[in-house]
Structure formats: structure tokens, C-alpha cells
Amino acid sequence: MTEALKDMVKAEILQGKTTYRAVQVVSPGKWELTSKPVVDPPFGHVRIRVERCGVCHSDAATVDGLFPIEWPRVPGHEVVGRIDVGTPNSMMKGL
Numbered sequence: 007m008t009e010a011l012k013d014m015v016k017a018e019i020l021q022g023k024t025t026y027r028a029v030q031v032v033s034p035g036k037w038e039l040t041s042k043p044v045v046d047p048p049f050g051h052v053r054i055r056v057e058r059c060g061v062c063h064s065d066a067a068t069v070d071g072l073f074p075i076e077w078p079r080v081p082g083h084e085v086v087g088r089i090d091v092g093t094p095n096s097m098m099k100g101l
Contacts (some may be wrong), residue, residue, distance in 0.1 A: 023044055024044055025041040025043055025044060026041070026044055027040070027041060028042050029081075031069045032078045033077055034069070038078075040078070046091065049093050049095065052090075053089070053090045053092075055087050055089075055090040056085045057088065058085070059086075060082060062083070062084055
């Protein structure tokens, strides 16, 4: 990913927003900046406002086209962030 693309993906506060920015892979090795809808979490879950995200070896292999997946794909599942919205029974009370 280029430095310019990294700069465009800086964290934003989601309150009042209906979309968020993400970098997605549209085909092996091809990245693009996109907007995704902000969705409410289902019952018993929370939504996390991502502040940092890691891309693991499996993600990297997927981006390189080594694993069969559906495109486009937003890589990265190792996140650091803050709980943005919780729902009843989300087991996150007091955090």
C-alpha cells in the first residue's frame, strides 16, 4: 500500500456518520479506497471503532491471490480500537 493511500485512511470518529473509509483488495495485488456503510451491531455484540489494524500472514496470502476468496475483500482482522456501540447482553458492561 502506498504512503498516500495510508494517509487517506486515518481514523475518524463515527458518531453521526453513515459510512466509513476502508482499503479493499479488488483482485490479487490491486488495492482501492472505498466507503462502507456503518451498521449497527446485532443483539449481544458490539461495534468497534478501529484505530489500528494488522494484516497477518493469511491476509497477505489472500491479498496475493494464494487463497480462493470472494472479491472485493477488506483485509485485516487484528484490530485495536474502542467500543463505539454496544447492545444488551454484549457482555461488555463496565468497560
